[in-house]
Amino acid sequence: MLPSFGIHFIITNITISLLILAIILIKKGLKKHISIRVHYNIWFLFLIMLVIPLIPVKSTGLSHIGALLSYLDTANSQGNSPIIPEGVPTDTAAGVNWFRDLSVSVDRTSPSLFNTCLIVFWLTGCCIMLFFTIRSSLRIRKLIHSSLPVQNQRVKLLLRECKEKAEIKKDIPVLSSAFLKSPISIGIFHPKIILPIHLISDFNETEIRYILLHELQHYRHKDIPINYIMCFARIFYWYQPFVWYALKEMRNDRELACDTSVLYLLDEESYVDYGTTLIRFAGKVSCPSFPFATGLGGTKKQITKRIINITSFNPESGWLKVKSILIFAITCSIILVCTPILSINAAPDTTYGFSETNIDYEDLSSYFKQYNGSFVLYNLNSDNWTIYNESKSLKRISPDSTYKIYSALFGLENGTITPEASVLPWDKINYPYESWNKEQNLDSAIKNSVNWYFQALDQKTGKQALQKYINQINYGNENLSGGISRFWLESSLKISPVEQVELLTKFYQNDFHFKDSNIKAVKNALLISQSSGNVLYGKTGTGNIENNNVNGWFVGFIEKSGNTYFFATNIQGEDNTDGTNARNITLEILKAKQLYQTE
Structure with missing residues (x-):
């Protein structure tokens, strides 16, 4: 299985390459119908496109694109090493039908190595590019410090005239340097123009006027800060030839746009003289040595294009x-x-935005002991929340077997199974739990937490229908890119404890507008116990990675005295962190609150 970073890396770069090709085709095919300035401005969209994968943007309608490579998930879905978890419930009190908290290990050794190698490869290239960029920046600083302010009064007068013509009021000093072949502009907050010293000594008023107008247009159109963005794009996308080509074309279009802006300030008779000035600097390129600068010069090929x-x-x-x-x-x-394709998994929504105000925060740390966890309780009648560990209660993590509640519901709603006919045949694979090695119906599959049943059910329901239902009920981050058999097993699908409670509340009241018979069938399958005037429903979940239980869930609701209380407990740890321990912690808290008693 390719890890989500690897999938995203591949899909993002394919998408970026195709979009660059699309931009180039649009520019070339419609060249005569686009102004020179817009030719350049279109590249701003390209820069935005490069930024999208690096910022948090929730993936929406096209999130299933990530599954283009998910068949690699399925290829390994049957090859995981099983583990018999410790702490299988042994409570056999009257009226209690505890679910077996069974889990199968998710082997992540190979994906982790792939993921690590890919990230190290990318970061190494970024560091090398950053080194050269910093070195160039230091050379610019050295150049500025070695440059001298121009004292020639005629040059100062020309600068003032050109600023008035370009409608620029900011003070932009002109410096001279013996280390330049062609003029450049540099500086975001303190811009300055640096001229080769021979231009001052040879003083050609017409030539210097064109040079100043050109450099001032770079300042006027914010080309210098754009240059910085382009440099950072080269750092992050150092491996992408399409990006490098697009950046080169963007620099060329920038100079064409700048030339055009200068021509609007000149009379027609001056066009030839301006072109002659460009020819003089053909082949004299200072900018590659100073990537944060903009300049008049360029290669002979670039100058030829500009002359045309x-x-x-x-x-x-x-x-x-x-x-x-x-x-x-x-x-x-x-x-x-x-x-959505570019942003999927770039920076996943790891925290749920919860807006309720009627919340009581309690310190329940004594119940959790060595576990890093959270507890969420919702009182339906009073519309009041009780939360322990707010940050953890809003953090999205893998649902593991708690997802099976909704897998069952989706299968029923889709008609894959019915309340009366929910049997699926055993796939004849020998599992480490005897209760798994036979045909299952909805009740037995829920109570024995039979992975293969719900994986088969999801396969029959289909990825498209699952995604539709997931989006309809707003299940966590709604990301099924981890593969149809694995997205809920420490993979792409994530949900927070608060969202678990919200969904259970909607499930209980059928705010999903599903068939009442389907809601009732799943609710009955979730029944755990009836005693002392309370009815307990719930589902455990355990996340097991490389034979270590690292994620434990217990979610459900309890009916008592005409009221319903919805709860979700999650615990995190390095090992022995499972649904059984999450269940035990939950029941201790509920007993302390006098919401649950056993006979």
């Missing part, structure tokens, strides 16, 4: 502006549609 743009320049018409805006909007829509 200058000689064919015509002010854009109103119709060209309209077409450019429409094409930009279409390109933006394409990026927006692909946002």
